[in-house]
Amino acid sequence: MITLKGNHFQTDSIHGRHREKKPANALNDPIFLTSAFTFASLEEAEAAFSFATQDYVYTRGNNPTLGLLEERLAVLEGGGGAVAFASGMAAISAVLLSLLKPGDEVLAHSMLYGSSQNLVQKILPAYGICSRLLDLTDLSALGAAFSPRTKVIYFETPVNPSLEIIDISSICRLAKERGIKVVVDNTFATPFFQRPLELGADVVVHSATKYIGGHGDVVAGLAVARDPDYLQELKFGYLCEFGGVMSPFTAWLLLRGLKTLALRMREHEQNALAIARYLEGHPKVKKVYYPGLPGFSSHSLAAAQMSGFGAMVSFTVKGSLDQSRRLVNSLRLFQLAVSLGDCESLVEHPFAMTHRGYTPQEILAAGLSPGLIRLSVGLEHRDDLVADLEQALASID
Template sequence: MTENRPNRPDGGFATRAIHHGYDPALEHGALTPPVFLTSTYAFESAEIGQQLFRGEREGYVYGRTRNPGQALLEDRLATLEGGEAGLAVASGMAAISATLWTLLEAGDAVVIDHTLYGNSFALFTKGLTRFGIKVSVADFTDLDAVERTFREARPKLVHFETPANPNLRLIDIEAVTRLAHETGALVMVDNTFATPVLQRPLELGADLVVHSATKFLGGHGDLIAGALIGDKQTVESVRQHGLRYLTGATISPITSFLLLRGLKTLELRVARHSASAQTLAELLERHPKIRWISYPGLPSSPFHALAKRQMSGFGGLVAFELDGGLEAGKRFMNRLSLVTRAVSLGDAETLVQHPASMTHAAYSAEERRRHGIGDGLIRLSVGLETPDDLRDDILQALEAV
């Protein structure tokens, strides 16, 4: 139970990812936190049950809102992101939607960056707008345009990704947050690509952080989950409203267990993802068949200075376009043998996909063009394989282009 956990020393990132919030002595000596496969919880008395429902007593009532393994996961996510509280849910989209349905109502305004994961973009521009919420889109890399849009829209909430999916644009979290707070808006940052290993938006002023925990946090391609981290009052409000009855997007006990396992190696994995991505990005930048490449770790990137300022590393994603556009990209992808053609990212396996026809198909062709998602764009999620093997596979595939 959360209330019985000892106060462990904070320690470094990896120490907290492995130990925070759990004492084996309280669970019969079990080194690994147990999985609580229960949908409901018994009350010692009717009075205790009443206190739990009223929120006058800490504990567990029903599995839709909280499970002991989930609670431990949420505590660890909060400490890793530097937040007061965390909420784990069934998917990254659930984390975003549960938050939006909790905080917004008809008549409110929202401003988003123009480059988001395709389903996030659809939720904001096609979902929220059906319920009387005004959604404005801006280029968050242009601070003058952002300031004008915030001033005109007077948003209640601002949302963006950095690095952005799929073209790896970076947004100045501190600067955008300052402008948003001047107009009274909350700032929600999707930190999926960077993870708290490389970037902690709350420390740069943001109010809320969301993750598709399916990706780097889980890290093994065997789960679907999402997370919200922020101040305790907001997070608990999302739990009681956005999760409990607005979405019902409950994370399973087994998924919580798998995520706790994934967090233990997160720092090590992200370091390997980043190192291999840097090597491959430098290789691709020099290759004569590459038209352009986007990776914040390259000195040639327009976002390199910002990345060095607000991130401690450059991440495991590389975006590029081949001479010959989409057809050349298809030939390249079809020739790969070690690298796997699949959506998602952050797995042990290196994955390659075509955003315009896959993850960002929710954008119209005009929206993709306007927002820098070219028809020939290829997104590479660099995995944990031996770097030389990845290099050899990519070079032989380029020969087919």
């Protein structure tokens, strides 16, 4: 195998870590749909089991299609390697459990994707791991929050669904002085717009279900890190034993998705910017949350930390919760569904759907409203998307 590393993301997303000669001289890599791999002798098997050779054993531990995806994503994120999981949550739970032991503490941002919030706030404490949620956009509050038990800081940036940006380098500087690991969920930005490892993070996690897959046809997760010893431990000490392994077919679809990631992200972003600007100027819209808008609170940090602003847009409408519910029900092109990052534009009501674990007090404390509407802006023509919002906004008082 050779490492074909171009000077550009687009080249690496197609060629990064490329097999020199593929079976049957195929242009595309085959899918290795096999549970187990055979050995010519017991000695060969023993060498593989003791990691004296790199021979494949069993797909829950390793598989060439999974390996290629892991290497390609590691190139794109600037990591030393990656581990593929059956879902974003499988990746996040394995990473947090691999870094935390009973008695340790994780500090996490006060707003997280609903299942991540449950994991951090409910599941980890049941195993003796303390968790505290705080506003990580406030670095002085973070500075005051560390305790000798703090071992991990965990957050998404941009945050789902508030779209706030968290300062990765500053947090990593504070963490490093204290030997604390920083884990960043890079799902919304993708490595095309943001590379947390280069800003000092220790581990990057992804719901690859979203932009990396890009077509709404897989559920998948990935973790990327620099340290090869940590990656070996994550794969063979956690993934292999917890068992949340990705299917080789899913890995193949993700490799296909990665080839067009740059192209899609640029177009997604242009559409999102047009929509955010349109919503910002609409008299029935109260507030638009999009890092690409110069008036958005995190805009300058986003411009410094990211090379693009992504395509997730949240907003609130003036009036009651009922009006925001009616607006969601009136959209036609934006389909009502969870998930994001697909070609199709999607709409959801986070605090009625993906984030329903948050109490009204927590929502208000985060500066948000229970009526917040979240858009995943897809790849349809932006004029059609704006027209859909126009007709839905016209339908409310």
